[in-house]
Amino acid sequence: MICSGVRSISGPRTREKSGQCCAGCNSVDYVCGARCGLSTTLLPGGSERGRDSMTEQTAPGPGPSGARSAEQASSEPIVDAVGEVSSLQVANRQTSSLKRGLAVLELVARAGKDGVGVTEVAAQVGLDKSSASRILATLGELGYVRQDINRRYFTTPKLGKLAHRRPGVQDVAALARDRLEELHAQHDEAIHLAVVNGGEMLFLDYLQTTKAVRTEIPMVPRPIHEVAVGIAVLAAVDHDERTQLMRESMAAAGRRLGRAERVALSAQVEQAQERGWATIENNDDITRVAVALVDASGRPVGAISMSGPSYRIDPVFDRIAADTITAATDISAALRV
Structure with missing residues (x-):
């Protein structure tokens, strides 16, 4: 039985709850108002019979036409209305x-x-x-x-990437893009923009060099302590926050650092604090320079880096480092607006 509502009727019955099918078949249902798989019908004399929605027996109704079949009842417009109600409930x-x-x-x-x-x-x-x-x-x-x-x-930064540019909304990638293009035009070397995302650095933007020899660094999240932009972030926070970030970074990497690795990392962080820029040596003949981006609260939200083949970067490293610092300072100022 498919019913959209019930109305009370009097007469002998074995339960207090009762109703009459609105589709017009005059069966008395205990279950009404939904597409139920099993309902209970009162037969003459008050007895009960269980039935499923595919098979039903109708009681004789008033008028010369007598009882109507289940097929006739289901063809009534009320069936479509029930379907609409059901869809509305789901919605x-x-x-x-x-x-x-x-x-x-x-x-x-x-x-x-x-x-x-x-x-x-x-x-x-x-x-x-x-x-x-x-x-x-x-x-x-x-x-x-x-x-x-x-x-x-x-x-995470993914939420910020959905936001439109309007007052009060900080979209780091959008704010940094013009300045990064200027930096790229100065040196034509690869530039990355990354933000802190838990224990990882999430890369948001990448400007590749037009030169024949180039570096290809995957734009995938990396543990903070494994990349130059992450070292720049670690150098820009206090001891307590650095400790917390390192816990999350090692968790992202899936392993703890050995004593020798911790000593080397501490040295890299200290050097970055002294110089104003960070780097990391991976024995791959690529030179990197990274500088943190700081928001209005003074906390680093991420970093930018420039990288390229060592034979090309090293001779002009000081100028590249100075220009990267200037670009990071300008972007940080934009983040504070």
């Missing part, structure tokens, strides 16, 4: 889920650098913990939030 559920997901995303974004835990999300959005956890997991799979080693959630 409403989907809209509700979207609203909850956006509410969670907005909450994580408002939490800023402190992040937010599942319990806080559940309490503030009005969800149970399992629902909040599922939504956060989905947002994480889509790349809009990340979870640190303390199980707190933060938004």
Whole structure:
């Protein structure tokens, strides 16, 4: 039986709840108002019979025409109306889920650098913990939030890339692009822009050289301590934040550093602090220079780097380093506006 509603009728029955099919077949249903797979029909005398939605027996109705078949009943316009109601219910559920997901995303974004835990999300959005956890997991799979080693959630740069340029919205790639093109025109060497994303550096932009000999560095996320732009970021934070970033970076790399590696990394960070630019030696005949980008709060949000074959970069390294520092300073100033 497919019904869109019920109306009360009197007469002997074995249960209090009752109704009459609105499709006009006069069967009395206990289950009404939806496309149910199993309903209960009152037979004459108050007895019950279970039936599925594909098979039904109608009671005699008033008028000379008598009972109508299930096929006739299902051809009534009310069937289409029921389908519309069912689709609307599904749409409403989907809209509700979207609203909850956006509410969670907005909450994580408002939490800023402190992040937010599942319990806080559940309490503030009005969800149970399992629902909040599922939504956060989905947002994480889509790349809009990340979870640190303390199980707190933060938004990622992917969210910023969706934003339009308007007052108050900082889109690092868009703000930096013109200045990076100027720097590229000065030296015609490869330039990368990357931002901090948990324990990794996420590369947002890349300007390649037009020269025949060039470096090809994959635009894939890399642990902070493994790339020059990451060393520049580590050099621009205090000891406590550096320790936290290193924990997340090693977690992203999937291994802890040995003592010799930690000593070498500390030396690289100290040199970057003294010079104002960072580099990393990978024994690949490529020279890199990276400088951090700092926002209005004084925290590094990422870094830019210039790289190329050592035989070409080394002779003019000082000028390249100075120009990269100037470009990073200009971009950082734009981030503060």
